[in-house]
Amino acid sequence: MISTIKNFTDSTNFANALKITIAAVLPVLLFTYLGNYAVGFTIALGAFFTYPSDIPSNLKHKVNGILVAALIVSGVNLIINIVHPITWLFYPILALLIFTLSMLSVYGQRANMVSFSALLSISLTFAHIQTGWDILTHAGLLLAGGLFYLVVSLLFFYIRPHRYVELQIADCIQLTAKYLKLRGDLWKLKSDRKAITKKQLLLQVQLNTIHENIREILIRNRTNSGSSNQNRKMLILFISLVEIMELAMSTSFDHNKLHQKFDNHPNVLQTYQNLAYNLAKCLKQLSKSIQSRTKYNSNHNLLSDLHDFELAITEYEIKTGKSLATEGVFMLTTMLHYAEKQVEKIKTLERAYTSTVDLHDFKERDKDLEKFITPLYYPIRTLLENLSFSSTVFRHAVRLTITIVAGFIIGQVLPFQNVYWILLTIVVIMRQEYGLTKERTFQRIFGTILGGLIAFGILSVVHDKNVIGGLAIIAMLFGFSFTPTNYKIGATFVTVYVVFVYGILTPNIEDVIQYRILDTLVGATLSILANYFLWPSWEFLNVPSRIEKAIQANRNYIQEISHFYNKKGTVPTSYRLARKQAFIEIGNLMASFQRMLQEPKSKQNKLAQVYKLTVLNHALLSSEASLGTYIQSHKTTEASQAFNVVVNQVIKNLDFSILLLHSDKPLDPNEELINEEFNTRFTELKKIREKELIQGKPINDEAFQQKMQEAQLVIEQLIWLTNLSENIVKTTKVLIQTKNESR
Numbered sequence: 001m002i003s004t005i006k007n008f009t010d011s012t013n014f015a016n017a018l019k020i021t022i023a024a025v026l027p028v029l030l031f032t033y034l035g036n037y038a039v040g041f042t043i044a045l046g047a048f049f050t051y052p053s054d055i056p057s058n059l060k061h062k063v064n065g066i067l068v069a070a071l072i073v074s075g076v077n078l079i080i081n082i083v084h085p086i087t088w089l090f091y092p093i094l095a096l097l098i099f100t101l102s103m104l105s106v107y108g109q110r111a112n113m114v115s116f117s118a119l120l121s122i123s124l125t126f127a128h129i130q131t132g133w134d135i136l137t138h139a140g141l142l143l144a145g146g147l148f149y150l151v152v153s154l155l156f157f158y159i160r161p162h163r164y165v166e167l168q169i170a171d172c173i174q175l176t177a178k179y180l181k182l183r184g185d186l187w188k189l190k191s192d193r194k195a196i197t198k199k200q201l202l203l204q205v206q207l208n209t210i211h212e213n214i215r216e217i218l219i220r221n222r223t224n225s226g227s228s229n230q231n232r233k234m235l236i237l238f239i240s241l242v243e244i245m246e247l248a249m250s251t252s253f254d255h256n257k258l259h260q261k262f263d264n265h266p267n268v269l270q271t272y273q274n275l276a277y278n279l280a281k282c283l284k285q286l287s288k289s290i291q292s293r294t295k296y297n298s299n300h301n302l303l304s305d306l307h308d309f310e311l312a313i314t315e316y317e318i319k320t321g322k323s324l325a326t327e328g329v330f331m332l333t334t335m336l337h338y339a340e341k342q343v344e345k346i347k348t349l350e351r352a353y354t355s356t357v358d359l360h361d362f363k364e365r366d367k368d369l370e371k372f373i374t375p376l377y378y379p380i381r382t383l384l385e386n387l388s389f390s391s392t393v394f395r396h397a398v399r400l401t402i403t404i405v406a407g408f409i410i411g412q413v414l415p416f417q418n419v420y421w422i423l424l425t426i427v428v429i430m431r432q433e434y435g436l437t438k439e440r441t442f443q444r445i446f447g448t449i450l451g452g453l454i455a456f457g458i459l460s461v462v463h464d465k466n467v468i469g470g471l472a473i474i475a476m477l478f479g480f481s482f483t484p485t486n487y488k489i490g491a492t493f494v495t496v497y498v499v500f501v502y503g504i505l506t507p508n509i510e511d512v513i514q515y516r517i518l519d520t521l522v523g524a525t526l527s528i529l530a531n532y533f534l535w536p537s538w539e540f541l542n543v544p545s546r547i548e549k550a551i552q553a554n555r556n557y558i559q560e561i562s563h564f565y566n567k568k569g570t571v572p573t574s575y576r577l578a579r580k581q582a583f584i585e586i587g588n589l590m591a592s593f594q595r596m597l598q599e600p601k602s603k604q605n606k607l608a609q610v611y612k613l614t615v616l617n618h619a620l621l622s623s624e625a626s627l628g629t630y631i632q633s634h635k636t637t638e639a640s641q642a643f644n645v646v647v648n649q650v651i652k653n654l655d656f657s658i659l660l661l662h663s664d665k666p667l668d669p670n671e672e673l674i675n676e677e678f679n680t681r682f683t684e685l686k687k688i689r690e691k692e693l694i695q696g697k698p699i700n701d702e703a704f705q706q707k708m709q710e711a712q713l714v715i716e717q718l719i720w721l722t723n724l725s726e727n728i729v730k731t732t733k734v735l736i737q738t739k740n741e742s743r
Helices: 002-009 012-033 037-053 059-083 087-107 109-125 134-159 163-185 193-225 229-250 255-262 266-292 302-320 326-354 380-385 392-413 419-429 434-459 465-482 487-505 509-533 539-567 573-597 607-633 641-661 676-695 701-741
Strands: none
Touching (some): 012 037, 012 163, 012 465, 037 059, 037 134, 059 087, 059 109, 087 109, 087 380, 087 392, 193 573, 193 607, 229 573, 229 607, 255 266, 266 302, 266 326, 392 419, 392 509, 419 434, 434 487, 434 509, 487 509, 539 573, 539 641, 607 701
16 A cells, blocks of 8 residues: 555656646745735646646757747737627637647647647636736736746756656556566467457557657657766666567467467466566566666576476477477477577666666667657648648647637526636547547546535535645645546546635535536537537548558568568668557557547447457567567578568568558459469478578588578468468458448
8 A cells, every 4th residue: 555655656647746736836825825816826827727738858848848838828818818808809819719729739749738738728718807907917927827837847857857767667667567478378278369469459559659758758868968877778778678579579479370289288388478477577576666766686587487498398399209399399499589588688677777887788779769759840831731621630620619619609698607617628628539539528527526526525514724725735636646547536636626726715615516517518518519520530531541551561660671681780770660660550550449449339330350450460560570589689591582582472462452442442353363483482481491401501400400490480470471461451352342332
């Protein structure tokens, strides 16, 4: 219990919540003491509006993002207050502001959060319209609040400059450990491989997000301020984690074949599974040590686990007989070598955390790192290119503009107490995707009702304003802490906080709760209706593009592997970039599938094919990683012509799948024929390879075994790659056929 509380209070979300709580509470306390509560409250609002723009980044972009948000927040408040009395001008300006701010999302996450901050400011401007010189004063105080939040945020940064990255690395290690455990689960007797694969794909989505966050901070920090020892240490940890993920994915086998071969030898499966689980446990333990900043001592002897697996392989070979066990021994030996590499990577992680970074560990590993982050620039051309209904951002901007203006008019015409709360609800819960909007709507309504009941219950017993004020601060802190991870709980605490504030300011607390629930229901209903009827962005419309990007990324990755196998040498940057993009696009495809699941059943057409293509592309990526990892970690022979012919056919299959996605009618059947040379090479590949080896210069038995292991693994993966690429073609045909039939 104590450990859980400690981890919670040391988390990034709690630290962020503490920043906004301090920035919002201090001005209120100070100016209330000075007898001017209104000034303190307005400054607190400025801090509250600016807070969402404070996303993970290096120091320069953090400062610039918060400054821009503070200026826009105060600016839109100034404009709304000025034009509000002029009805014929007010509505066009309001609509233009909402639309323009919504369109900022085309520039990425930071711009999206600045847009969100500004829309919050517009919503709460209607809580109290200013007049005369108060317009300038109010806007100036909002700006002061934003600047005060910047000061608080910078203080947190300088007090613990590396803490955010440490916690992100710890979370990344934890997710990677879960992935390794799932890989171990695949070796269980009668394992549910479909369920395990789905969990792996969901983890891939989370890992993609956290990898991008870490790259953004570590690599940009290195670019802007040089490579400190701490930054190098974190980079080694991160690069090693990416390599561990590639290794984890590279333990790729046809698991049906694997279980057919080894289910009668459970000791082999259990010994390897124990090794896989202990790899995961070591990572989990390291994650906890980084999070708690305690000394790391491994409780698991991985070298002993490797030795046990070697003994299990020997035992299997003796029981089965050397000639019959050949293929199985090759498979198990390959797994042993992967496990050895995984142990090596984990040892690198342990060294990086427990001691000063050895620059030898960093040699060549930081090459061209800047190419792995997205360049930050904001050309007007990007905005102009999105000014059409083909852009999901444009459709959402139009939809949001209409909904907010409609909400404002409804609030003015009907006897609602707080029209701004309707607008605030729309801004907070309305998203581009229908599914996410629906989910947030339910969570917000649940949180609002539960929070209102809890707050009302407490206020009926507690009447001391100082106690209520203290409880409001606690509720605010917990509300902002939970909102990023559990919106339902976060909305509950935020509602408790709001009701407590009103409880201090007004005696009619029952009316406050009643109107807050009613306003929330109106805003949520408008959001759901708008997302369903106003140019909806159904996920099935975007799926072909997601599938194409995933197939293209896999195609580029296998092509880079082929180039590397043929040319040898050091791993080129293009190889690592292709690997990164493949991981990202498979994760994006899975995220797209998840969004489809949240949409109405009538809009989930092609769901089965989308999921199958997601699984196939994930399996293809796993097989590619297996081949690529082996080639990187072993001194390999010259690539044979047979290898190149088969790889080219895999690439041809993937190209054909992409062509199918762009075609509205069936293609010429002749285009689908696999050429005769491929059939010949594929069926005789093993014999050709063995002949090449035997006819070469004399080698000893151990070297011959190594070469045969290479041949075995390469052949296994080529067979698997070919089967997967052919299945991708077949499933894509079904997908296209379904699309044509639904027209």
